[in-house]
Amino acid sequence: MSDIADKVKKIVVEHLGVDEDKVTENASFIDDLGADSLDTVELVMAFEEEFGIEIPDDAAEKIQTVKDAIDFISANS
Amino acid sequence: MFDLTGKKALVTGATGGIGASIARTLHAAGAEVVISGTRAEKLQDLAAELGERVHVIAANLSDRASVDQLAKEAADAMGGIDILVNNAGITKDTLAMRMKDEDWDSVMQVNLESSFRLIKATMRGMMKSRWGRVVNITSVVGVTGNPGQANYCASKAGMIGMSKALAAELASRGITVNCVAPGFIATPMTDVLTDEQKSAITGGIPSGELGTPEDIATAVLYLASPEAKYVTGQTLHVNGGLAMI
Numbered sequence: 307m308s309d310i311a312d313k314v315k316k317i318v319v320e321h322l323g324v325d326e327d328k329v330t331e332n333a334s335f336i337d338d339l340g341a342d343s344l345d346t347v348e349l350v351m352a353f354e355e356e357f358g359i360e361i362p363d364d365a366a367e368k369i370q371t372v373k374d375a376i377d378f379i380s381a382n383s
Numbered sequence: 384m385f386d387l388t389g390k391k392a393l394v395t396g397a398t399g400g401i402g403a404s405i406a407r408t409l410h411a412a413g414a415e416v417v418i419s420g421t422r423a424e425k426l427q428d429l430a431a432e433l434g435e436r437v438h439v440i441a442a443n444l445s446d447r448a449s450v451d452q453l454a455k456e457a458a459d460a461m462g463g464i465d466i467l468v469n470n471a472g473i474t475k476d477t478l479a480m481r482m483k484d485e486d487w488d489s490v491m492q493v494n495l496e497s498s499f500r501l502i503k504a505t506m507r508g509m510m511k512s513r514w515g516r517v518v519n520i521t522s523v524v525g526v527t528g529n530p531g532q533a534n535y536c537a538s539k540a541g542m543i544g545m546s547k548a549l550a551a552e553l554a555s556r557g558i559t560v561n562c563v564a565p566g567f568i569a570t571p572m573t574d575v576l577t578d579e580q581k582s583a584i585t586g587g588i589p590s591g592e593l594g595t596p597e598d599i600a601t602a603v604l605y606l607a608s609p610e611a612k613y614v615t616g617q618t619l620h621v622n623g624g625l626a627m628i
Contacts, residue, residue: 348507351507
């Protein structure tokens with residue numbers, strides 16, 4: 307679990323170019339971390355590559371916070 | 384002006400009259416280029432002429448796997464793709480009454496779908512580097528229509544619409560997507576026309592002459608340049624006044 311969380315946070319920091327301490331579990335990609343719609347697509351694709359999973363579009367739409375991503379990946383990898 | 388030093392460009396259909404001129408022009412402006420096409424010998428000749436900063440990758444754009452392979456090999460060869468010129472195109476002209484499914488399918492596949500697949504495969508790298516130029520070579524007939532070319536006109540009009548959608552999607556990442564629409568250009572394809580046919584054509588062109596491949600290549604160079612950063616989703620018509628849109 308913490309391994310997944312660490313990897314997710316690392317990807318978010320790299321892709322969005324934000325400070326690590328801002329990437330809390332409840333942080334919203336768009337509202338708190340300044341992501342736009344393209345960024346969220348890039349994040350989802352980065353998660354898919356890193357964890358070797360497929361995130362369907364309807365699931366991807368629901369991934370709005372760091373915690374959403376960690377929960378989905380934990381349940382599906 | 385229009386210095387492409389350090390930029391990496393992929394040009395499809397580089398064995399054709401227009402494609403070869405585009406490759407030469409981008410190369411002369413300093414870009415490293417991958418030239419792609421179906422005729423390996425012609426590609427090698429062009430590569431030999433250009434000398435350094437050039438890679439040859441043969442590809443069959445009517446085959447999806449070959450298109451994806453081209454994008455990958457081109458990026459591997461140059462360490463990325465900054466400029467993509469979708470120039471490859473085919474015609475299968477016949478009146479719609481006589482048009483076979485395969486005439487429609489092959490033209491849409493090579494002209495439109497392969498362009499989309501190549502853009503899709505290269506856009507992530509461009510997004511990461513926050514810089515990219517996509518130039519799609521369409522045609523005046525994609526806007527005006529032309530009898531006997533329902534498939535070709537549809538594919539070229541499709542490129543214009545696709546370019547607008549992608550321009551809107553990618554503008555925030557420093558990527559522009561534009562079209563160049565040639566009119567009648569003197570190439571090996573038009574060399575076979577008789578003088579009478581040629582004068583019938585040029586009679587309808589206000590400038591009174593056919594365009595040259597260089598006329599098209601120069602328009603591509605502009606749209607591929609850093610200076611054209613604020614131009615996106617546009618179609619630049621290069622046709623001697625044949626159609627003013």
